[in-house]
Amino acid sequence: MSLFDVFNVSGSAMNAETIRLNTTASNLANAESVNGDPTKVYRARHPVFQAVMNSEMGLDDAAGASSGVRVMGVVESTTPPIQTYEPNNPLADKDGYVYTSNVNSIEEMANMISANRSFATDVEAVNTARDLLLKVISMGH
């Protein structure tokens, strides 16, 4: 019964979107983090999504039809950190420079909206499947 697969598929997607929201929150929280060492400053993190077939999730799926999502890993942005001259900053290096994290707040806000929308869509899919299955249960009454 494929309608039951909807719960697993959409559930895995909601999990992945939650991880995406978490990384976005972490990025926004550290948007203004500074460090005197450019290699140690916080770098923006982004999850990489990957489709996962039902057979891998241990579900019965003869047609190989539906597929869920998993987070393959979290990658750090390679954009160079922003260098600013602040000789009075206690974290400044010997030349008086501090390095701010490479988080792009606008990009993160857009990411947050996208994750929010996708999560809402997945919830809607679960609700629809649940309503239909409840109607199947009450069939003939």
Add this chain to the structure above:
Amino acid sequence: MFDNIFGIHEQALMVQGQRMGVLAGNLANADTPGFKARDIDFAAVLSSQSQGDRALPLAATDSAHITLSGTDPATADVKYRNPYQASLDGNTVEMPVEQAAFSETNVRYQASLNFINSRISELTLAINGS
């Protein structure tokens, strides 16, 4: 008489349910790079089903024999969707298209359920006579 009480709706429920699973997979992978959206062509499954009843089935006498896809409603063939607008990351999921298809499947599923329910109450009426 009771072999085919619900007509096509029994199989229709199965295929629509499967289509819903496929579409939920598309919605779930809306943000997955390189994911190709898929769908089940209900009309194609219907015609292959109605032809399959008339055509002679292939005998599978060995476990290595490959069965024809599309002849079994449980393994209705899943096809890739042609995107209206290609995206740079290779993902072909288009949210409005998928959402429209999902709600369409929802309505069709409920329609089949309604037909089955009416048939059941019709037969109950015939049996009880009141």
